[in-house]
Amino acid sequence: VVRGFSSSAVRNVVIKNVTIIGGGQMGAGIAQVAASTGHSVTLVDTSDDILKKSIKTIEGSLKRVVKKKFADKPEAGEEFIKKVVQNVSTSTDVESAVQSSDLVVEAIVENLKIKQDLFTLPQHTIFASNTSSLSISDIASSTSRQDRFGGLHFFNPVPMMKLVEVIGTPATSQETLDSLLNFSKVLRKTPVSCKDTFGFVVNRLLVPCIMEAIRLYERGDASKEDIDIAMKLGAGHPMGPLELADYIGLDIINSDPNNPLFNSSDLLNKLVAEGKLGRKTGEGFFKY
Numbered sequence: 001v002v003r004g005f006s007s008s009a010v011r012n013v014v015i016k017n018v019t020i021i022g023g024g025q026m027g028a029g030i031a032q033v034a035a036s037t038g039h040s041v042t043l044v045d046t047s048d049d050i051l052k053k054s055i056k057t058i059e060g061s062l063k064r065v066v067k068k069k070f071a072d073k074p075e076a077g078e079e080f081i082k083k084v085v086q087n088v089s090t091s092t093d094v095e096s097a098v099q100s101s102d103l104v105v106e107a108i109v110e111n112l113k114i115k116q117d118l119f120t121l122p123q124h125t126i127f128a129s130n131t132s133s134l135s136i137s138d139i140a141s142s143t144s145r146q147d148r149f150g151g152l153h154f155f156n157p158v159p160m161m162k163l164v165e166v167i168g169t170p171a172t173s174q175e176t177l178d179s180l181l182n183f184s185k186v187l188r189k190t191p192v193s194c195k196d197t198f199g200f201v202v203n204r205l206l207v208p209c210i211m212e213a214i215r216l217y218e219r220g221d222a223s224k225e226d227i228d229i230a231m232k233l234g235a236g237h238p239m240g241p242l243e244l245a246d247y248i249g250l251d252i253i254n255s256d257p258n259n260p261l262f263n264s265s266d267l268l269n270k271l272v273a274e275g276k277l278g279r280k281t282g283e284g285f286f287k288y
């Protein structure tokens with residue numbers, strides 16, 4: 001019995017087979033934690049090359065995990081990596097990949113049209129989106145199974161960050177929410193519940209902080225280095241806001257012209273236009 005199981009647990013879908021759509025940073029991270037906790041994972045993307053890269057990312061991250069977890073038993077660490085990687089299969093055929101799936105987690109580009117272009121899922125399968133900027137209701141609206149549709153929002157780097165935001169729309173069933181909350185716990189994460197509201201909890205608070213840091217720097221009020229040092233040493237953040245922006249990816253930071261807290265900045269737009277997207281491209285606010 002998993003700790004924290006609610007009384008409605010008997011109705012929960014038992015999640016064993018998980019399909020992750022999207023082999024990028026987030027998708028690979030979600031695949032890794034699901035495989036590490038004994039799930040059978042199918043990772044789906046559009047090409048074998050992308051999927052090979054995803055597996056490399058997973059192996060690289062697992063090596064860092066076992067270096068600590070199995071510090072005095074390197075052989076057991078190797079064995080663990082092998083087992084986890086064996087739990088992950090890859091596919092470029094989404095239709096067949098979802099057929100035996102209990103849970104499909106979508107972690108692809110933030111494009112509503114692509115996300116709405118869904119497929120036929122088995123009756124019991126839950127569909128969850130890892131979106132950070134789109135409304136879950138809007139994505140779900142193109143399906144006739146909105147009761148089995150929710151948000152499951154992970155944080156980067158997925159293997160390290162302990163939080164998962166579980167998002168329900170007015171149409172999401174209690175059974176689906178319970179299943180997603182329980183799945184998060186089985187992944188050894190801590191779930192929090194939030195309504196389908198812009199930015200959910202974390203990005204609603206984090207993005208305005210990052211945007212204010214960019215504006216401070218843009219106005220020349222402080223150097224980018226000092227802004228980051230200030231928030232690390234003065235607010236106890238593990239990364240400064242500009243380093244974190246580079247880490248997340250400058251193209252991923254959501255703006256909303258209708259909300260002054262989320263207004264974009266000329267500097268941010270310029271960096272994105274130049275392809276300086278942060279760590280993943282070798283340069284953003286800082287060089288890597």
Ligand code: 3HC
Nearest residue numbers: 061062064065068132154155156157159160238239248252
């Ligand atoms: N996989 C496995 N282990 C990892 C890892 C990864 N991808 N990244 C870091 N680690 C572990 C390793 O054990 C590493 O030890 P190692 O150096 O021996 O490999 C250890 O973390 C320490 O890492 P570092 O020395 O590189 O750096 P830190 O001590 O600063 O820790 C961090 C790294 C955990 C990323 C920390 O800096 C942090 O928590 N930063 C803030 C991250 C954050 O805020 N994320 C949320 C972003 S918002 C988001 O994702 C929402 C989305 O919608 C945009």
